[in-house]
Structures are given as C-alpha cells and as structure tokens.
Amino acid sequence: MAARKLLLIEDEPQLRLNTADLLELSGYRVQTAGSGKEGVQLALTDKPDLVLCDVMMPGLDGYGVLQIFSHHPDLMAIPFIFLTAKAERADLRKGMELGADDYLTKPFGEAELIGAIETRLRLADQRRSPANTAHTLGDFLNDVQHRDGLASLAANRVGHPIKRRKVIYAEGDDPTKIYFVQSGKVRTQRENAEGKELVTGLYGPGDFFGYTALLENRSYEDTALALEDSTLCYIPKDDFLNLLFCHADVARSFIKLLANTIADQERQLLGLAYxxxxxxxxxxxxxxxxxxxxxxxxxxxxxxxxxxxxxxxxxxxxxxxxxxxxxxxxxxxxxxxxxxxxxxxxxxxxxxx
Known part of the structure; x- marks a missing residue:
C-alpha cells in the first residue's frame, strides 16, 4: 500500500522541518507549505490525504485555509487537523464550527500527533467504504429495539438490567459511554449549592441519554438513576464517536436531539422562575x-x-x-x-x- 500523503502548513521554519522529518520517519509522504496561500495551492495541485495546519499565520491564517477547504468540492472531505499554541475554548469552538476534525496544542508529543493522524485517516477511510454505510440512526434504533443488530458496535451489545433507584452515573463522573433505554424509565437530576435537587430529564424506551457531557468532553453535571426496573444498552464512547464521524445523518440527528434537550431545559427553567x-x-x-x-x-x-x-x-x-x-x-x-x-x-x- 502506498504511503499516505500529508500536507503540513506551518510558517515557523524549524518547527515545519522537525515535524516533517518526524512524519516521514513514521512512514508518511509529506508536502510542506510556509503559508496558508501556498498550502491551498499545493492541495489543489496534488490532493493530500490529510492536512496539518497552523492557526496563527500572517496573511491567510489557519481559519481562512479551513474555510477555503470546507467550501471547495475537491478539498472539503480531506481530514483537517489544527496545530496551535493557543488552547482557549473560544478558539477551539471556532475551529470546530468551521469543520476542523481535530485540534493539537503545541508543544505536542510524537505519540499524540501520530495517534491523531491515524485516527482521522481511519475514520476518513470508513466514510468512503461502502461496507460501513449500513447504520444510519434509524437503522441503529431499529436494531436496538429488536436486540439483534448491534454487530457494528464493538462491545456491550446486550441489554443491562438496572434495578429501580440504582444510580447509573453520578455528577462528576467522566463519560465513557452513552445510554439507550430498551425498557423502563430513567431520570436525570441536578443538585444546587443548597442541596435542593431538580429533575432535568425523563427518558423511556427508545431514548438516548448521557451524550451531552460526552460530546462536550466534560464530566457529568447531573446524576442519572432508574425510576423503575429498566434495561439499558451501553454504547462505548469510541464506537459512538465513530458512528457520528462516519455518518452525517447520524450526526445531524444527535445535533437535533441536543438542540431539543437544551430548548426543553430552557423552557423548564423559565417555568420554574416565573x-x-x-x-x-x-x-x-x-x-x-x-x-x-x-x-x-x-x-x-x-x-x-x-x-x-x-x-x-x-x-x-x-x-x-x-x-x-x-x-x-x-x-x-x-x-x-x-x-x-x-x-x-x-x-x-x-x-x-
């Protein structure tokens, strides 16, 4: 198999040289560009398999490069990883909103860099592979409900019985999976500084929950427990993220779920206040x-x-x-x-x- 071709756009010469050497030693073919404009021209001339791009550059910066890629039909499907010395939340959000696939903060380690590249190339291959296009969200829901079609997920394919009042996850826990309710009822709740608890969500058969914290890469800010004896399906974090990355319709459906959840919570807060x-x-x-x-x-x-x-x-x-x-x-x-x-x-x- 031919070596994968990477485009490295970095205006700092020594960093550009050192990173290119590392990537070549790891078995990749590397093109380099010292400016955003040069990088776009190289990509149009010789399409790369993946782009690594600095954010802060004179002239056309990394955001501008990504914007061009995201609107060009020949470039928009190329995985795009930002390299930056800045790690502010607003900068991360701006990059992700423009369509960046990943964000590495300088200085990054060799394992971190190669791991990010391998992950994005693998996901890009899955998106292009006809063998991996079977599971839309509708298919997935149908499979879960019939208990016989979770073969595309790597682990935890069986329903897990949860006793009434059992805590499923607690505030402060790190999310490692999302949950799908096969049967029963689940509630989520939060506690304020005075110890008063408020129910933030109710979930029944066919509902997903626990995905908000996972998508935002933060600890749970609520606690989930079973309202009655229930059966839950656990979907590991990596499998869930792979599903989102590989299927745009799945991603859109979960964005809609997230938007509806936020809207419901806003209405609830207004009602409690007034x-x-x-x-x-x-x-x-x-x-x-x-x-x-x-x-x-x-x-x-x-x-x-x-x-x-x-x-x-x-x-x-x-x-x-x-x-x-x-x-x-x-x-x-x-x-x-x-x-x-x-x-x-x-x-x-x-x-x-």
Whole structure:
C-alpha cells in the first residue's frame, strides 16, 4: 500500500522541518507549505490525504485555509487537523464550527500527533467504504429495539438490567459511554449549592441519554438513576464517536436531539422562575404524562413519589401535597393505589396561575 500523503502548513521554519522529518520517519509522504496561500495551492495541485495546519499565520491564517477547504468540492472531505499554541475554548469552538476534525496544542508529543493522524485517516477511510454505510440512526434504533443488530458496535451489545433507584452515573463522573433505554424509565437530576435537587430529564424506551457531557468532553453535571426496573444498552464512547464521524445523518440527528434537550431545559427553567405554584405542579404532571403516555394501560398515570414529583416541578413536598389535594378536589386528578391519575389533562394545560 502506498504511503499516505500529508500536507503540513506551518510558517515557523524549524518547527515545519522537525515535524516533517518526524512524519516521514513514521512512514508518511509529506508536502510542506510556509503559508496558508501556498498550502491551498499545493492541495489543489496534488490532493493530500490529510492536512496539518497552523492557526496563527500572517496573511491567510489557519481559519481562512479551513474555510477555503470546507467550501471547495475537491478539498472539503480531506481530514483537517489544527496545530496551535493557543488552547482557549473560544478558539477551539471556532475551529470546530468551521469543520476542523481535530485540534493539537503545541508543544505536542510524537505519540499524540501520530495517534491523531491515524485516527482521522481511519475514520476518513470508513466514510468512503461502502461496507460501513449500513447504520444510519434509524437503522441503529431499529436494531436496538429488536436486540439483534448491534454487530457494528464493538462491545456491550446486550441489554443491562438496572434495578429501580440504582444510580447509573453520578455528577462528576467522566463519560465513557452513552445510554439507550430498551425498557423502563430513567431520570436525570441536578443538585444546587443548597442541596435542593431538580429533575432535568425523563427518558423511556427508545431514548438516548448521557451524550451531552460526552460530546462536550466534560464530566457529568447531573446524576442519572432508574425510576423503575429498566434495561439499558451501553454504547462505548469510541464506537459512538465513530458512528457520528462516519455518518452525517447520524450526526445531524444527535445535533437535533441536543438542540431539543437544551430548548426543553430552557423552557423548564423559565417555568420554574416565573410560574405560580399550581402552574409548576401542573407542568410537572404534564411533562411526565406527555413523555410516557404511549405506554399501554398507564396513559395518564404518574408513577412518581411525591418527592420525585416535587423535584420535577421544583416544589417543596409539603406545597406539592397541598396543591395535589386542590387538584383532586377540583376533579383534575385522582389518587388510585398511591398513584396519581390525571383525569382532566385539558384543565392542567389551561391553568394560567
């Protein structure tokens, strides 16, 4: 197999020479350019398999080079790695928004550099390979639901039983996987400085959760636990990221999931800040009912303890109990076998205060 061809764009001569020597010793063919403009011209003349590009350069800087690549049909699919002495979050975000595949901060080690290059070349090969185009998100969801089609994932292909109230991950843990709910119900919650807990998400069969922290490469800021006996599928971090990198439609679907999650949380925060007590309790009941109303036989039954419902609606337990009593007296809910049954969801929807 012919050596892979890399284009190194770096305006500092000694660093450019040293990096090129290292890459050639590692078995790559290397073209070098001392400016952004020269790098673009070289790429158009002799298309590389991957680009390593400095950010801060006179004239056409790295961001400008990437912008040209991302809009040129012959260059846009080439893996692009930024090399930079800057590691500010805003700089990283700007590069990723423009379409950079990776970001190495100077000084970087040999293993770090070669590892990043090998990873990006491998993912680019997978994107081009017809054998690796079978799993869109729709296929993946269908496979999970039928429990027999996870062959494309490397590990943890079986459902894992989780007992009611068991913690799945805790605030401060590092994400190593995302979770898919095969059966049961899961909630996520956060605790403020005063120790007050608030439910931030409800998840049931067919839902993914735990992906936000993984995508942002940070520790969990919430805790997840099972609301009832559940079965979860674990998708390892590397397999999940490979799936995103290899399938644009999967990436778009998860971006949509992330956007919807953020929008839901913003609406919840606004409601907690400005709604009356009755409205907050009504919103908590409706949130649960809407999420799980498709389950046969439990369409309008809220299987939460009073404490859990208080966390969902941002309400003290004592105030919640009084409000539920009012709703029962008004015929909006009923209490059956210790569970809340919403008998008039329309009135909950119409509550203005």
């Amino acid at each position: 709604n009356s007590l009755r409205k907050r309790v009504a919103s908590g009941l409706l949130k649960y009912v809407r999420r799980f109303q498709a389950e046969s036989g439990t369409a309008l039954t809220v299987s939460l303890t009073r404490e859990e419902l208080g966390m969902l609606s941002g309400t003290a337990t004592e105030s919640l109990i009084r409000t539920l009593g009012d709703f029962r007296d008004e015929g909006i809910i009923d209490l059956r076998d210790g569970k809340i049954v919403v008998t008039d969801p329309g009135r909950l929807e119409r509550l203005k205060w």
